[in-house]
Amino acid sequence: MKNQQRWNFGALCPESYSLAQRGTEAWTMQTECLVEGSERATLDIRVRFLHLLTREVGVPNADCGLRVEGCGDGEIQASVTGSDFNVVPSLEVGGRVFQTWQEAVEREFRAPGFDVETLKAQAQRLSFSFPPSRALETLRDEGGRVVGVIVRTQQSVGGALELSAARAGGGLFKITARILNTTPLEDAESEGRDDALMRSLVSTHTILKVGGGEFVSLLDPPEAFRDAAAGCGNTGTWPVMVGEEGERGVMLSSPIILYDYPQIAPESAGELFDGTEIDEILTLRIMTLTDEEKREMRGAGERARRILERTETLPAEQLMKMHGAMRGVPPRKEEEI
Numbered sequence: 001m002k003n004q005q006r007w008n009f010g011a012l013c014p015e016s017y018s019l020a021q022r023g024t025e026a027w028t029m030q031t032e033c034l035v036e037g038s039e040r041a042t043l044d045i046r047v048r049f050l051h052l053l054t055r056e057v058g059v060p061n062a063d064c065g066l067r068v069e070g071c072g073d074g075e076i077q078a079s080v081t082g083s084d085f086n087v088v089p090s091l092e093v094g095g096r097v098f099q100t101w102q103e104a105v106e107r108e109f110r111a112p113g114f115d116v117e118t119l120k121a122q123a124q125r126l127s128f129s130f131p132p133s134r135a136l137e138t139l140r141d142e143g144g145r146v147v148g149v150i151v152r153t154q155q156s157v158g159g160a161l162e163l164s165a166a167r168a169g170g171g172l173f174k175i176t177a178r179i180l181n182t183t184p185l186e187d188a189e190s191e192g193r194d195d196a197l198m199r200s201l202v203s204t205h206t207i208l209k210v211g212g213g214e215f216v217s218l219l220d221p222p223e224a225f226r227d228a229a230a231g232c233g234n235t236g237t238w239p240v241m242v243g244e245e246g247e248r249g250v251m252l253s254s255p256i257i258l259y260d261y262p263q264i265a266p267e268s269a270g271e272l273f274d275g276t277e278i279d280e281i282l283t284l285r286i287m288t289l290t291d292e293e294k295r296e297m298r299g300a301g302e303r304a305r306r307i308l309e310r311t312e313t314l315p316a317e318q319l320m321k322m323h324g325a326m327r328g329v330p331p332r333k334e335e336e337i
Contacts, residue, residue, distance in 0.1 A: 008197070010049070010204040010236065010255030012159070012181040016188035017196040025196070031177045031206050031253040032232035033239045034168060034225060037213025039117035044209040046111070047161055047179055049201040050104040051130055053154035057100045057139075058085030060146060090299070091148045093139045097299035098150060104202065105154070111161055116173050116213070119165035127182070129158035155198045158183045168228045172216070177206055177253070205254040206237065214248035217241055217260055267321040270310050280322035286311045 010029070018027035035041055061084060090099045109128040118124075132155050139148035162178040183199045185191060208215070216222070218239060221229040239253035241260040252258070268279050286308060289297065298305045 008200075008202050010202065011197065012049075012179065012201040012204050012236075013196045014181050014183040014185040014188065014199050016185045017191060017199075020188040020191075025193075026236050027181045028235065029179045029204055029206075029237050029255075030233065030235040031175075031208070031237050031239055032234055033175050033208065033218060033251055033253070034216035034221070034228055034232065035116065035165075035173045035175055035210055035213045036171055036216055036225075037116070037173070037210070038171070039115065039120060039173075041116045041173075041213030042113050042211040043116070043119070043163075043175065044110075044113050044211070045161070045163065045177055046207045047109045047128075047159075047204070048207065049107050049204040051107045051154065051157055052102055052104050052198055052200070052202055053133075053152050054198065055099075055101050055103050056087045056151045056153070057089075057091050057098045058087050058149045058151060059091060060085050060149065085149050085151075090296070091139065093141060093148055097295050098139060098148065099296065099299050101300060103152065103301060107157075107201075109159075109161065111163065114163060116165045116175075119163055119175070120167065120173070123162060123164035126161045126163070127158065128161070130156065132156040156183065157181070157199055157201060159201055168231070169225075172225060172228060174228065174232065175208070177208065179204060179206065203255070204237075205252065206239075208239075208251045208253065210249055210251075215241060215251045216248075219260055269314055269318050269322075272307060280319075283311055283314065283319065283322065 011025075012027050012029055013021075013025045015027045018025050035043075087100060090097055092098075107130055109126075111124075111126050114124060133152075134154070135152045137150040137152070138146050139150065141147045158181075160180045160182050162176075162180070164176045166174045166176075168174040179201070181199075181201050185196065185199055188196075216225050216229065218229045218232060218234075234253070237253045237255055238257045239251050240258045240262065241248060242250050242252045243261065245261050252262075265279070272279050272282050286297075294308060297308050
């Protein structure tokens with residue numbers, strides 16, 4: 001199934017679509033973690049996700065005003081309609097290939113600071129939303145004529161963050177943060193998955209910061225807190241400590257399984273796809289692309305273009321550094337030698 005449809009980490013679809021799919025697509029995500037401190041400890045919580053948009057490449061119709069000499073981008077932006085151009089899979093302009101595909105915008109919702117006492121007395125529900133948008137970019141040939149357009153269309157998305165706290169022992173509190181996709185979606189039964197993704201929160205993760213207290217590692221909790229840590233229920237996400245080793249003020253709850261204090265491998269030459277120490281295999285896959293596939297990759301987006309250019313100029317010694325790295329190997333005892 002994963003090879004038959006596009007798959008995204010941390011995608012929260014609209015509730016109605018999740019119900020129509022009998023729960024096979026998630027619409028909520030829950031983080032539970034432990035804070036050691038008093039009820040006066042404060043929490044700063046941020047929700048981050050990607051907001052997808054549709055990128056359509058179009059060729060203007062023969063009688064469309066887009067071809068009028070001297071027509072400025074602002075005039076085109078204000079007047080262009082869907083009937084003014086025909087959508088095509090790709091278009092080559094000035095040696096570059098532009099493709100109809102998808103892009104994403106980074107979104108963030110930051111909750112106002114709450115202290116543990118407030119969350120313990122009453123759960124909080126905070127709503128957020130981002131409006132729809134439509135933007136147009138003209139593609140011009142060497143003579144300045146408009147020979148194509150890129151239309152970026154984004155649907156509105158909305159969600160909610162639910163926060164609560166409960167005592168989990170002397171000086172210990174369980175914090176619960178639930179993210180919900182409340183975006184309306186009519187005719188959810190008949191909508192396809194691609195349409196639902198346009199109204200989804202993608203790569204959703206939560207960043208929690210505590211003041212006047214400390215988080216407790218759920219991977220390696222102190223003996224006294226092991227039962228409380230085992231009682232934390234996390235759905236679709238994995239909270240770990242982040243920052244410098246030993247710091248306990250910030251926790252990242254992401255849809256990717258990590259260890260406490262995750263770091264990008266020092267052998268990494270730069271940002272690749274997900275930074276989870278599989279740089280070598282991804283680099284080798286890029287190096288096997290044909291010239292035509294590389295041209296398509298350059299046109300897929302700015303980030304993809306940068307990855308391709310860095311891979312093509314990667315020195316051999318840098319590539320070898322990615323292979324066979326070993327860390328944290330304990331010394332062998334003399335009797336084992």
